[in-house]
Amino acid sequence: MRTGSPNLIVKVFVTPRQGILDPQGRAAEGALKSLGFTNVSSVRVGRYIVLDIAAPSASAAADEAKKMCEQLLVNPLIEDYRFEVDDA
Amino acid sequence: MKWGVVRFPGSLDDHDALHALRDVLGQDARMLWHKDARLEGAECIVLPGGFSYGDYLRCGAIARFSPIMQSVTRFAAEGGMVLGICNGFQILCEAHLLPGALTRNRSLSFICEQVTVRVENARTPFTCATREGELLRLPIKHGEGCYVAPEAELREMEERGQVLLRYVDAGGRVSDEANPNGSMRAIAGVANERFNVFGLMPHPEHAVERTLAGGEDGCKLFRSLIEHAR
Numbered sequence: 001m002r003t004g005s006p007n008l009i010v011k012v013f014v015t016p017r018q019g020i021l022d023p024q025g026r027a028a029e030g031a032l033k034s035l036g037f038t039n040v041s042s043v044r045v046g047r048y049i050v051l052d053i054a055a056p057s058a059s060a061a062a063d064e065a066k067k068m069c070e071q072l073l074v075n076p077l078i079e080d081y082r083f084e085v086d087d088a
Numbered sequence: 089m090k091w092g093v094v095r096f097p098g099s100l101d102d103h104d105a106l107h108a109l110r111d112v113l114g115q116d117a118r119m120l121w122h123k124d125a126r127l128e129g130a131e132c133i134v135l136p137g138g139f140s141y142g143d144y145l146r147c148g149a150i151a152r153f154s155p156i157m158q159s160v161t162r163f164a165a166e167g168g169m170v171l172g173i174c175n176g177f178q179i180l181c182e183a184h185l186l187p188g189a190l191t192r193n194r195s196l197s198f199i200c201e202q203v204t205v206r207v208e209n210a211r212t213p214f215t216c217a218t219r220e221g222e223l224l225r226l227p228i229k230h231g232e233g234c235y236v237a238p239e240a241e242l243r244e245m246e247e248r249g250q251v252l253l254r255y256v257d258a259g260g261r262v263s264d265e266a267n268p269n270g271s272m273r274a275i276a277g278v279a280n281e282r283f284n285v286f287g288l289m290p291h292p293e294h295a296v297e298r299t300l301a302g303g304e305d306g307c308k309l310f311r312s313l314i315e316h317a318r
Binding site: 016020021023024027072073075077078 | 145146149153182188189191192193194195196234236237238270
């Protein structure tokens, strides 16, 4: 850990954008239904990214994470995302 | 004509592209390294197929940040010709040099087969050696070739003639069965608004010799660029 700013864990959840065909989600949903989970719907299969960010505050870490998502981690044409800052 | 074929870590079809350009079409083509920013005076840049940077994160997402792509982006902004094949098409979309994105095939399977594509616009530097409506037989081999773009953007692209190639059946008709990967509007290849950047999922570089299974329809796309440069 660097002195100065504490390290904060940011969890980023990326999912196929609503309205975009998600063949993985559809295949998983079909398999779940065949297992008897008939109450499941709208299954989306995405990506989970954990970031360890040195930042002075949770909001500063969130700002950084947002920039990382916009510049690289997420393609907004095909993906939605949200993230959580773990400041425990 | 001087061509530059970019080799990224994970590129697969760079040699086939060089072979097609040098040995079959008699062009002055050289390999460019992704860490170099120099384009060596190339008049057309080819981004070949493969799995650049292991396809990590998203296909083409990491390659976009390589030093050579900064030069390719400037080159395209100045009107230079850029051709992206398969992974090259994915890189061009990620770099915002082309509209839309390429996602997982509808079938979830990697597809390797011959397809028929129809030339939708023959008045471009990439298709001028073909006829509008002409059918080309080209191979595809990809897991993520499903083309998507916002509906409003697709309409504008169609109006401007940016959709250059579409998957069709042997009779030249668009159908769900003839769409190998689920691409919106059966799109196989698109150009940018200026028509100096073109990306396609089929592999013209694998279809340059009659004696090989791929046929030679791919030559028509390369010859278009050569004729246009004259």
